[in-house]
Amino acid sequence: MSSSTESAQSCLPKVTSQPYQPMSAFVFPKRTFGKKVVVRRSCQSPWFEKRKWLHYSTKDDAVFCHVCVVALQSKKIKWQKGDPSFVSKGFSAWKEATVAFKSHESSSCHREAMQMIVELPKTCPDVGKMLSREHATEKGQNRECLLKIISNLKFLTRQGLPVRGDGDETDSNFIQLLKLRGQDDPLLKCWLTRKSSKYVSHDMRNEFINIMALSILREIAECIQKSTIFSIMCDECTDSSNREQLVLCIRWIDHGNLEPQEDVIGTYQIDDISAHTVVSVIRDMLVLMNFSLSRCRGQCYNGAANMKGGNTGVAKQLLDEEPRALYTHCYGHALNLAVGDAVKHCKVMKDALDTTYEVSKLVKYSPKRDTALQKLKESLAPDTPGFRTLCPTRWTVRADSLKSEIDNYCVLQELWETSKDYVSDPAIKGRIIGVLFQFRTFQYLFERRHTVRSLLKGLQETRTKLDVDDPVLPGKRKVPRRYEEGSAEPEFFDVCKQFYCQQYYEALDLFVNAIQARFDQPGFKMYRNLQDLLLQAVKSDDYRECLNHVTSLCHDDLDAQQLQLHHEILQANFVLVDKTSVTVCMTLGTTS
Template sequence: MARQTSASGFDNDDIVIATHPHQPSAATFRFPKRSYGTKLRSFQPSWFEKWPFLHYDETNDAVYCHTCLSAHFMKKVNIPTADDSFIRRGFTNWKNATVSFKNHEKSACHLAATEIIITLPSTIKDIGNLLSKEHATSKRRNRAAFYHILSSIRYLARQGLAIRGHGDDSDGNFIQLLRMKAKDDDNLSSWMTRKDNSYTSPDIQNEIVELMSSHVLRVIANDLRKSPFLSIMIDETRDCANTEQVTVVVRMVTYEFDVHEQFLGMCGVPSVDAQTLTTAIKDVFERFNFSFNKLRGQCYVGASAMSGAKSGVARRILEIEPRALFTHCYGHSLNLAACDTMKQIKLLKDALGVSFEITKLLKYSPRREGIFLRLKENLPASTATGNRVLCPTRWTVRADSLASILETFQALQETWQESIEVAHDTETKARIGGVEAQMNTFDYLFGTMLGHMVLRHTDNLSRALQDKGLSAAEGQQVARMSLETLKSLRTDQSYELSWLNVNKKTEELEIGKPMLPCRRKWPRRFEEGEDGYHHETVRSY
């Protein structure tokens, strides 16, 4: 209905009235009941058909006259003749609703507002068009040119392209796009030659983008308000300006069980404590006129500020709406599980560390990467896969990086041999030599192949969990299936096949044979009883 409301009703000069009254249906909104003596009464949706001017406010459970409101805020209705209950306070007496609606429909205030808002605009025409045909033609041409401006900005915004350049605005995408269109449109070409009122300045561009974004948000908010239940997902991150940004996403399910996730925006916060984040969520619900009564789920990461049992965001929201079930983000949980597991296994931890160093040596040196690309193309079994950077934070996107290393293993070995000859400083030579030595060990190849085998399943699970149509129960089922798959690999038959593959790869790459580590004598404090177990074969180890 409006951008701002006050506690006493719609009594604010800065309010912007919507084009149409808000009239929710019984299928999408449960109208609350009020006590009148021994009976409970509520607003009836059938009243919208009899009195189309009624506007329902879900927050206050009150109705207003949309026509009188529009005329009042346009300063076109005298205050003494205004019906205060349908403009300022809101009408809530459902017991005598039909009688009051009929009386208001016949009141002088409503008749005057109807004449000003509905009747006169439909009959009055542009005086300029009536007096001058040239004026009408000029207006039509101006509108056509302005439409090109709007469509160009919408195209650039839709594709995520920059509107202006770093230097002169005439070299930006927006002006160049208009000039391209002007070659096929004489009207737009003459418009572009205007010195004043061409509506192409940066301020106008920003204003148009802001209006478009506001329209998109209104459409999204209207769809979300129709949903019977909502869930909210937020996460915070730090942008390049070192400002904390909170990402807000609302999830809804229609009556046809269609799932929609809508990104509402990013808001800057001074800190990421529980109180500040909870205030940000409340502000979003207030701005979009969402009701906490519809909130049934909340999804955050496992940080204490988010999921703290005593004062976290989840606990604070539960105090407002106890039915808003908290779910720890499945993707974040999977990432933590993969991280903890890999770090506890020394073989995998060392292999991933060497792989990360490999990607850094290539990506941070155009010369070494150029050598690698040249050698990769010259290999007999050259593949199109390039070297991919190993993400330092996300563990569920590393399978592709390990696969690229395994596929171009021989090219990487030759790259180190050629790069160490052209390296100048001692530190770089030491790093290259260390990586080359590690890659020529059986342990690194075994750990990389094992890590790829495990992480490809977690990567697939991560992609499945990111599907917006996936429910919480389905997410748990997919996770259980992935666990069963990993457990099925922990058999003697699977290990035998993996061992044969590693040895075959070792012979192809001419890597050193595996060796048992030296037996270490147990400390005296552990010498009670039998000696510790020692592996007899490399395969057993």
């Protein structure tokens, strides 16, 4: 740039992005014009209304062409084309203002400046702004597609469906769900045609799932932090790949509605199931969730030695650190074990389950017999529920299978009658004849009744309806000498009713003893004290012994005096509000 051009640039007035045009109330200074006739003239406000390019300088009391000045400053027009009166010196000859304005508007300098500063930006936007706008649009579309991909993963994981499934990656559940949604969303359909940066790879999916899992864990941890206490529940199992997996759960009370909540914290692969390994995983989980073991008030595991061992078990190690974390053998598991123990020692129930299992195999392992059973059911007993097979693991739900067998007793009898005629396999035919024989005996029907009274009361009606033989006493057999103790004569039943009552009460005693053996736990006794503390307070009984047991364990969690005061208030409310509730509580306390 030459020195003359630099000096000319320095002569340009300082202007902002918009021209300065004073309001109509502004008082312009007046100048004196003429030698013979003196006239005082000034700038006029109406000029700015017609010409938006005028810029008034209060310092020079002159007007400039704002468009030309900006064009020269940005070097979009050459300096030689500029009119000094409107770009450097300023125009102040107010008498010739109108003519000068028109002349400047028609000049090549002003037309070129208007084109470069005003018209060209309207027709050709700035490239940087255009790229920025396109980038923002692309970023918004990418975000929209990414949210749909994440929602697909959320749906599959929430429903427990495999993300990949069987077969090739293109046929996976995840990709096929995206294609299905792409039929109604052109943007997503176009996204799937991209060769890269689709965020659907294996690593990206795992990262999204981990982010969602951590978000859920943070929400669970926040809710549990608001609760005062919690309990730990865990169990181990072997997965399909023959690896040990430990499942950890937290049970806590929602203070909003006082309802218990159970949340799964995670599944952890462990090398072995020793007590030391399980305790290490539990401690890691507590650190991860920012929980303190001092707030733990319960432990619930199975009855395995590594979990409840009295010396080095998981429960013992945690109890040594926090005595208030009472151990409880899972009641569902304990009940299942109690039923299993009772059945193993009761021949009546064992035979009943063995025959029912044989019936399940004969029906469900043969599509032909299963179809025949459905047709017979539609004709003989269309309103009764269908036949249910025995659950292979849970003993407590096998009652549904036994009940379905009673409901379909006539249908099953007809099925065996028809099946034994067309079955050619001798082994299968022998099994069917054996089951049919059992169905006709009174002993088999007795094994499926809940009470002796309900069976014996309608004995005649039941035998007629179900085509069952009369009850008979078993043959009198002398006990072998090696089992005899003493010299008393053996006792035999003379009446069928006595024989079946003896079998029923024997089974009942076995069940009671098995339940007592499985539920006789130290933690259960403390929970019983908590229950009795409330019931005895409502019944106006002496509850000081239960109160001492509770306060001795939970001395840091409650105040004995305040608790006693609350019990007195509770007792008064029960008496004043509802006397029936007091009677119910007294009944519960007596029966429990």
